[in-house]
Amino acid sequence: MAKERKSDGDDGGLVFTSPHGQLSTPETDRLVLEVIGRVADKWTMQVLEVLAERGRLRFTRVGEFVGDISQKMLTKTLRNMEADGFVQRTVHPEVPPRVEYELTELGRSLGAALCTLWQWAEDHHVELSAMRARLARR
Structure with a gap:
């Protein structure tokens, strides 16, 4: 996965x-x-x-489903995800304004990639817990 970089003017x-x-x-x-x-x-x-499980949601519903997250942190997280292209924000011209969030294709593909990591963690959780416990006993 990683090799030493050859010395060709790079950082080595x-x-x-x-x-x-x-x-x-x-x-x-x-x-x-x-x-x-x-x-x-x-x-x-x-x-x-x-968003992967529930689809398009309003801001408050996203926060409710996530749980213990402040409005400030949810706003920051959604803005970052939108800036990275993972989330699409749709503002509906209504009074009061209705704003909804949903995953983009890029966001769905990221979700699939993270599912692989999640599965790996589930497959190895016993081994990981045992290693952590062994280190804690030192």
């Missing part, structure tokens, strides 16, 4: 190999790590799951 760090067997570039590495950092937080994953 690691170079990753994609699942397709192609070597990545430093720009691709930065982008991938940035995306992982943006989506791996607690709230983004929960909002993604809610």
